[in-house]
Structures are given as C-alpha cells and as structure tokens.
Amino acid sequence: MSSTPSESTTSGHDTGKPVGLSVNGHDLLFPPLPYDIHARADKATADKQLLDFVHVATYRKDVTRRQVTSAAFGEKHGDFRELGAAIKQHTLDHLDHYIEKFVDNATAAGVRVHFAQDAAQANAICLDIARRAGAKLCVKSKSMVTEETQLLPQLEAIGVETVETDLGEFILQLDHDAPSHIVTPMIHKNRQSVARAFERELGAPYTEDPQELTQIARAHLREKYRKADLGISGGNFLVAETGSVVICTNEGNGRFCTSAPRVHVAFVGIEKLVPTFEHLGVMLKLLARTSTGQPLTVYTHVMTGPRRAHEHGGPDEMHVILLDNGRTEILKPETREMLRCIRCGACLNACPVYRKVGGHSYGAVYSGPIGALITPMFRGLANYPDLPNASSLCGACYEACPVKINIPKYLIQLRAEMVSKRITKWSDRLVYRMWARSLGRSWTYRLGGWAQKLFFRWQARVAGTLELGDPYRSRGWLNDLPGPAGGWTSQRDMPTPPAKSFRQWWDEQNRP
C-alpha cells in the first residue's frame, strides 16, 4: 500500500519558465464580474508545462486515492461513504441545534465564539481581536475561509505583519500568487519559481533542491513562530458535543500557529460541524485517505479551549469565528447536500476538466467540480455563468466524493436554473428548445436524422472521404465542418452516418 502518495520523483522542469498564469493573487480569486472562463481556460490549455504539472499531479493523487481507499476499507468502502454522508447530512438538517451545542460547550471550555454573517463581519471581529491583543506579528495556517473573506490585506493594513506558514501558501504569498487547489495550493508552480522567490524575497542563495528550499522556509518561519503574538487557523471540523476545533495538517505549521502565539483565532464555516468524537472519527478516516492517501494527516489537532491553568504551551485566548457568508443560502433543501463537502479535493483530482484547465480558470476561491457548484451559489449564478457548464457530467467527481455529493445532478440543476432565469444566452436557449421539440416527436426526429445524413454525406463526398460499399457500415469522415460545428472538428474528425440507418436495417430484417 502506498500510504504516502506524495513520495514521487517528478523530474525537474528546467525550462526556467515560471509555471502559473498571473502574479496578481487577488484578481485570480476575485476577478471582475461577471466572470468569463474562456480567456484563462484558453491560456491554461495552451500552457503545456502547466498542463503536464497539473495533469500528472492530479492523476497520481486520483490513482492513490483509489488504491488506498480500497486497501483500507475494502468492501466496506460504500458503507463508509454512506455513513460519512449521513453524518454530515444529519448535522446540516439540524444545524441550528448543533451550532447551539457547539457554542455552549466551546464557551464552557473557555473559547470566545463570535458570529459573522459575512466576510466583512468576520474580518472586523478578527481585526478587533488583533487590536486588543496589541498584535504585531501574525502566523497563519492554511484556511480557505480566510481566502474567502480576504483577511490578509486587512490585517496588514492595520499594521499586523501576517505570514502564511503552510509551505505552499508561504511561497504563494511571496510570489503574490493565489492557491489553485484546495489541498495542494501551489500545484501549478515549479521549483524554479520557488527558488527565485526565495532568492528575491528572503535573500537566500539560489537552489532548486526541494529539501534545501524547505529548510530555508523552516528557518525563516521558526523566527516568526517565536515572535508571533497572534495565530490564525481554519478548522476542518467542529465537534458539537465537546466544543472542539479540529485541524488536519501535515507540516506542523498548524500546530505552531495554534499553540505558540498568545492568541489563537479559528475561522470556521458553519458547515464544519459534526455531533460527537465518534462521528469525527468516521470523517477523519475518510478525509485523509480520500484527500492525500494517508491513513490520517500527520497532525490531526483536536483543540478544546485555550491553555488550562496547569498546562504548559498553548494560547491564553482562543477565539472561534463562525462564518455564514452565504452558507445559509445553500442550506435550503434543494441545495443542502452541497454543504456536506469536507474539502478533501478528491473531485478536483478526478475531474477531466480541472486537469485540463487548472484551478485558476474557475476564477474563485473554490475550484474544480465542487467549486463549480458552490461558487455560483456564493457569488451569484449570473456572475459565474460558465461554471455549471464547465463539466462533461462524466460523474467521476460523484464517484470520488467521500460524502457522496451528487455533483453532476446539481450542475444540471444549476443549468436548468440558468435557462429559467434567462442567464443562458437567447440563442442557446433557442437551440435547446428546438432540440427538445425535434427529439420529442418521432417524425421530427426522423426528418432531422435524414437531413443530417444528407448534409454530412454530401460534405464527405465533396471532401473525398466518403467510403462506398456496405450501406450499413461504410461512412465518411469530416474534418472541417463550418460554423459552430467547427468546434468539434478542430479536435477530432466527425463520422458521417452510413447510407442506411439502423431503422431501415431493422425493417428489412423483420420484413415477412
């Protein structure tokens, strides 16, 4: 069993060309709206190096996930996913109850719980905590929620130096870049760009050795942990029964950020709740194996309140900022299932579209199939009209999802909503309508098939590719169709129908 999927020896890419699309981190995740996917997707698909990187990395992770989950769970895998889905669904179905329970128990354990309905409130609460603590230096571990609220520039603006400490996020911060994958944020960058960033920003000697690069980061960030007076983390789970915050990390920066500074602030979305430790255990068993193929992440840190009087190390103050920021909109019955997501990233790794366009093409904090669902929900369907269509509906994401979110079903639901709300272009809607009409009646279907056959075979005859012979088998090939159909033939040939159709063959066979 390959329990450490990341043990790979990808050969160095020595072209020296930076992999990545832009260096403006903010615009990458918060582009002007409405967002048009095409410019970035075209750029990404034309970047062979980026494609190689993302494709190889995601493909490997996807294979590892299959191997590791089948080795660990065997025949139980289906039941495990059912249970994981049921736990999250139950908690969401009664979320008010579990939020109350969590708040009571966390408060009893000494946590200050804050309630933020949107990003602005969450950031304001955090800035207030930072001011009261007189914070000068903040160390931060990985948190998608703080990407969502765009916390960092605000902390910097009030004079709190804020350092990302997850190695990938640290490098992205130095390069003014943005994460392109929920779990492996700098999946789109190569070692040369890291080497240059460290040389430029840290004054480190240029080296392309990942081991040396890591040691440079370690030494630099240790000094930050020593001096930091504020630590910020996200939260993978909240345990209602005990008021615990759980973070799952591999590098150890999460433990530092939540233990070394005097004040710890956790930003957590309300969908992260689970009822009890036993339920947490089920989710932990699913998360790491599905995400990175590990039995558990190296550090699974369960935090229940600040340092006790008799304890040594740990924050004197612990704050949890519970964030809504559009989640209650998704909590409605029609879309609630989407909130089961535990951000494992398996759907990104499994997705043939993500592999081809990379995370930044989605133009949002959450990318990949789950991002294509929740981004339009968070930020408006009319603002992200391309995302529900950025899927082949192959279902690989659904199959990979540890909590069985039926992503293809909801993508179709969003597409239907786009048509009913007239977000889809009128010309597209007209085509859909005509299509539905012609497929809905036998004679229109036959007429359409006949017209298509005539047109294609005539085109093939002109092109000289029409095969003659068996009327049921021989066909022709088109490689240059006009108009919108050219989108098909730019990638592959279009076969013409044979001279006689299946229906004609059927009638001939059954003729008395």
Add this chain to the structure above:
Amino acid sequence: MSNISDTPASLGVDRQTFLKPVRQALGRISGQAVPAPPAVDPQLVRLASASEDVVSLFAQRAGEVGMTVCRIKSDELIRTVSELLEKVGAKRVAASVGSLPQAVSLNDSLRRKGVEVVDWRATPGFAEQYGLDAGITDVHAALAETGTLICSSDAGHSRGLSLVPPVHVAIVRQSDILPDMVDYWARLRGIPGRELPSSQAFITGPSKTADIEGILITGVHGPGQVFIVVVEGV
C-alpha cells in the same frame, strides 16, 4: 447564554440573529427536538481489532508512514533512549513528565550519560524548546490501525516537545496501544467528568510536505525524525 462574547454588536451579530437564517433555511424553530444522529456502528467503522497482534500492526503502520519503531523491555529504556540520542547527535534535550520516564528517572540517567536535559517548565511557552536537539515524550495512547501517537497536553506534557525540536522520541507503553480510533473515543468516554485537555495531537508520521512539485520532504516545521520506543510488558 446568548451574549457570550464581549465583541461589540457592530462587529458581528448575536447568537439568535445568527441562527435565524439557519432556522429559516431548515424550516425549524428554536428548541425543536432533534432525532438521534446516525449510529456509528463499531463493527463497520473499526478497521483493526484486538484479535490481531496489535503491537506488530502498530509497528508496521507507524513504519509505513515514516516513523522508526523499536520494541524493548522496560529495563532497556534508558539504554535505548540514550543510544537513539547519540545516533542523531542530540546533546540538548527535554522530556515530558510522565509516570514512565519518572519510574526510570530518565532525566537523571541521561544527565549521568552526559546529555544536557533542559527543564522546559522553567520558562513559559516554547521559548526553551527552540534550542533543543530532541524532545522525549511518553504518549497518552497509540493507534495500531493508522500507526498514530496521541499526545495530549497537561501539566507534565507541553504541546511543544513533540513539535518544536527536530527529533521526537516517543515512549509508548504496550498497554496504551489501542487497535483503532474507535477504542480511543471509548476510552475517553470511560473517564466520566474528566476535563478534556486543551490539545490532543494525533501524530501519524514525521512532519511532511509535498508542496514543491509533489516531492515528499520531511521536517518542514515539526520534527523530521520520529523514533518510537514501544515498552513491552507494561
């Protein structure tokens, strides 16, 4: 209980205001009954059981995630630990205060062998720990199924000793090795009225990253080497 934080209202909202849209989306009213959550059937969730050779399974799985395991008798503890420290060149160390290290007077024994043993409790926080070559801890439990060490915080156990120094030496009592995480939760529940520690760290391997081109590197922020000494018969 609704106004538990001293944050001015303008910076956030109070609990009931926050819960209002939640209840609206759910179609629930405050205090409405909640059915029991899905049962966690141990038969399903358990991936390792006591019928197996739990110690061997633990050693195997801990090895798979990159930790080094040795199994000894209790009278070999001092020798084993000092040999490990010598092997990694650790001259300045600190140890947790637990019954197992104390029973063999670990600190004094190491000092007699010329190792500088720092009293980490003399200064608050991790200040004393950044300069250490190794941290030695006993653990509160270990999980065979995943090869996991569980280090909880209490008066004798700093959060830092298993995190800050570049080498972590973990002393594990054989009887503390539980087959599966299910058994750990059951054990926690079996101690009624006990206050939870502020920190329970489940450690499954040395500190790792694969952020740069997917290449596995150990020792990013936490220890790059973890040695586990399983003491049999206790």
